[in-house]
Amino acid sequence: xxxxxxxxxxxxxxxxxxxxxxxxxxxxxxxxxxxxxxxxxxxxxxxxxxxxxxxxxxxxxxxxxxxxxxxxxxxxxxxxxxx
Numbered sequence: 001x002x003x004x005x006x007x008x009x010x011x012x013x014x015x016x017x018x019x020x021x022x023x024x025x026x027x028x029x030x031x032x033x034x035x036x037x038x039x040x041x042x043x044x045x046x047x048x049x050x051x052x053x054x055x056x057x058x059x060x061x062x063x064x065x066x067x068x069x070x071x072x073x074x075x076x077x078x079x080x081x082x083x
Contacts, residue, residue: 006033010055013042024066029053032064 007030014025025044033039038058045052055062 004030004033004035006030006035006037006039006057009037009039010042013039013055014044016042024050025053028066029055029064032062033057 010030010033011026033055037060039055040058041054041056043054045054050066053064053066055064
């Protein structure tokens with residue numbers, strides 16, 4: 001199985017900053033990223049089964065929510081202003 005750049009850089013960033021373990025952070029959130037995105041920083045929210053997580057990529061900022069087994073993860077993406 002091939003791992004996308006987004007999934008690999010997300011896992012690396014999460015490993016650097018994770019205080020609390022949540023399966024949803026590893027399983028659900030990478031599906032919200034574009035396959036070629038480079039994740040720079042991941043900051044999980046308060047510990048819980050379905051935490052929110054802030055994600056900074058090279059091109060945008062996302063506030064994502066882990067949804068749990070019955071719902072899909074969601075995000076509120078913020079893109080930088082055009083140059």
